Amino acid sequence: MSFRASAPLLIAAALLLAGCDRSSSPGFPNQTVTVGQGTSAPLTANFTGSWQITNVPAWITVTPLSGQGPMNVTVSVDRRAGTPLTADQPELSGTFEVTWQDVLRRSGTSTVQVRAAQFELTGRITDGQTASVQGADVAVQALRAQEPAETRGVIVKYRAGGAVTAQSARPEARAAATLRAQGVNVGSVRALDARTSVLRVGDVRAALAALKADPAVEYAVPNAVLHPQQTGPLVFPVSPTDQYAPLQWPFRVTGYQAVWKDMQAGAYTRPVTVAVLDSGVRFDHPDLAGGLWGPGEGALDVLAGNNGDSDGPDTDPTDPLVSGRVGGSHGTHVTGLIVARWGENQGSCEGCSTTGVVGASAGAPVKVLPVRVIDAYGDAEVADVVTGVRYAAGLPVTLDGVTYTNPHPAQVMNLSLGGGISAQDARPMCDAIAEARAAGTLVVVAGGNGYSTVPYYPAACTDAVAVGSVTLSDPGTLTHAKYSNRYAQIVLSAPGGSDSVTDAFNGALLNGARFPDSVFSTSWNYTKDQPSYEGMSGTSQASPQVAALAALLLSKGVTTNATDTLERLIATSRDLGPAGRDESYGFGVINAAAALNAPAVTGLRVVDDAARNLLPRVQGTGEFRAWLGDGTYRVIAGTDVNANGVFGEVGEPRAETAVTLGASQPSVRLPDLVVR
Incomplete structure (x- = not known):
């Protein structure tokens, strides 16, 4: 069938x-x-x-x-x-x-x-421990280096039995009189005890100098501002500069800005193979260069007969061009979510993007092994899925009298396919998945787009990791996608998105228009027969995000096998819906930052008067520059503790201010935003 x-x-x-x-x-x-x-x-x-x-x-x-x-x-x-x-x-x-x-x-x-x-907004995010010295000379820098990061006046203590004039018998009065005599502005004054006072002053350095010159003073010190102890300096997120990366909201809401920062420390060193059992892939897509095991390296097309390329099983699982085909490449889209390269690529056509999109694995040594089990018309036979699963796991398979053994057995496998067949009819697939799991492969499967509670197979197989889909209900809130099937075997959820422009919450624009909350990745334009990029929505897009995170857990060494990898994915997932496991979300939505022990990152969001969150990039120094339209904005710097892509939510460390930009004020530099 x-x-x-x-x-x-x-x-x-x-x-x-x-x-x-x-x-x-x-x-x-x-x-x-x-x-x-x-x-x-x-x-x-x-x-x-x-x-x-x-x-x-x-x-x-x-x-x-x-x-x-x-x-x-x-x-x-x-x-x-x-x-x-x-x-x-x-x-x-x-x-x-x-x-x-x-x-x-x-x-x-x-x-x-x-x-x-546009109008320019600049500034810096800091934890308050480093004073800004822009425009200061060396002498001023030296003085600032001797001061606390922030002070609120001075504290002075007089010696016991020291001379005090009758007209200023109280020490706080004497201190205020001394400072005013030296031209120092004095605000509030209060006694801490019989000999010690605290004074708010306009010039801390001048106040300290004047008080220390008084022989009756035992000591005079700044009234320094103290903060809760921090584990270290602020960590700023990694924001890809690839052309379409801003459209890839699923990576923001699952913590990848922190994960990609974590990768810079060099801990992701173990090679991992992710088998993608799908419609094949376009090896000639420039954004996938270096991320694939190709023909002769283990890639395999298991299909026979009228499958679109008319050459039967072979080692070239290219997703082919067939007469009348106008849609994109499903397998190429799924693959890009895992291994699309960062930065410049060798664009192969006029007008094609030279940077494109990014994949979850970034610089980690993760490769996709393409195994073609879906034909050019969008169909997959159970027998071909069984063969593909066994082959990807490293088990020998025989096709047209030729035996193939995968030289790169997959530690993780992704199947973005399925159907509402019965458990009895799905037994061959479930048996193959059980064999793959016994061989050490974690098998991740799309849960189905049936708008129903019917279990889809092979996702519902006992040894599969069935993945449901979530989408946005506001910029940082995830909710169950209405098309995603709900049933007891769902294990985890990930962003699969929605193609509705009306309900788009990701905030990004494509060609000047609002981009729907679909999942953007590599594809192929079969009308022009050239590389393209495309938004798709479904559990097909959610499943490879779980597979990619599993691969990164293995690459970093957080986990070492299929069992502890699944346990880690579950333990660190974000529980949504009813407490505990449920039929819509499984155990919860994947949280890449938590799973990989990535540090919480601090970033910036600028909120316009339509409540749209803009996300200017923040440099490693904390400096930022945003180009905005005219209007009044809330500027919020904060730490994304829950890794949902929204910096400085209520309850998270944050600093907030407001700014108005326009022709009368085209450029503004804000005072330091001190996050604590």
Whole structure:
């Protein structure tokens, strides 16, 4: 029998396609409208004929949108709607099109580019232990080095029997009189005991010098501010700079900004193989270079017959192009979530991203072993899944008279496939998974997208780790995804997302429009036969995130086998829903930071008047720079203790201030944000 890898309604959303160049006619030339730091600018053109404006980005408004004769329109910008999640663009730029026809019945489409300058916000996050010395000379730096990080006046103690004038018999009065005589501003004054006083002063250094010059003073010291003891300096998150990384919200909400920082210490050294049993993979996708075991290294296509590549079982599990295929590559998408490379890649087509997305494993020595068990039409037979599972675990399999043995037996296996077949009919798959588990492989399986309580197999097999899906219900809150099946065998959950733009909470923009809460990864554009990136939603996307985290546990040496890896995943998961295990979430949502003992990271979020959380990158020194639209913002620095991607929530260490930016105040540097 055969069954679908996943529900078609939930597999794909927001396919990113490269746009076509549209040449303009000399009848209406391409133009640029520069708004600068204003909110609008005119677009005028002498023209005889009709024109219509289309494809206007969401952050740009053009009025009117059509007309006859000369063009005289107003272009307005809403910078808030156009500011990317990372707030890292000094200038917003977007284009719209003018379709026109002149009196000679010549027609064409021209492009208008709109440019709007952003406003600059800078500052630094600190724990208060290091004073800022920007702009100070060496002498001032030396003086600051001798001071506590923060003081609130001075404490002075007079000697016993010291001379006190009648008019200032109390020590706090004498201290205040001494300081005022030296020109030091004195605020509140209070006695600590008969000989000791505390005074709030405007100049701590001058106050200390004046008091120490008084022979009646036993000592004078700063009234230093003390804090709860910290385990060390603030740790700032690692935020990838790859083009589409801001769209990859699942990594933020499961603690990977802390995990990727942890990786920089070099503890992830053990090689791990993750077998991905899926539709095959595009080995020629530049963002997967170096992350795959290829043909001749263990990769295998187990399919026979009419499977899309018409060459039967072999060692090339490429996800093929077949006539009429227009969707993306499911196997390539799943694989990218685990091993998509960071930074520059060798883009292989004009207009393709040279950085793309990131995978969970970052620089860890994790590789994917592609095993093709789903054909080009989205179907997988039970027998082929059985063969693929046994092969991936290192057990020999024979196909068309040829015996294959995997040279890289997988420590972890991912199956983003399944169906609502009976437990009896699933026995061959369950037997194969039991064999794989006995061989030392942790088998992770998508729980199913059936909107039901029906157990899907092979996820419901006793030795499988069935994974349910969660999505966002606000920027930092996860909830059960309505399509994700609920049943007793669900073990863990991970972000599988949603393709609804209406209910999008991740805060990111794609091509100037709100990006849905789907899961963004590598894919393939079969229409153009070239690399692409795509958003998909489903338990197919949740399952590889569990597999990737299992691989990282083994790579760091936190765990050493399938049993303790699963125990660690469960023990560190974030319990949602009813207390304990339940049918929607299993034991809970994976928490990568907790599982891998990564340090809590401190970062920044800037909240606009629409309650959108922007996440500017923070340098290793704590310095930050954000490019924002005009308006008033809450600026919150804080430690993400619960690793949900929201810095400085209520109850977490934080510092908060407010700032207004606009043409009258285009650049602001904040005082240090002291997180404690």
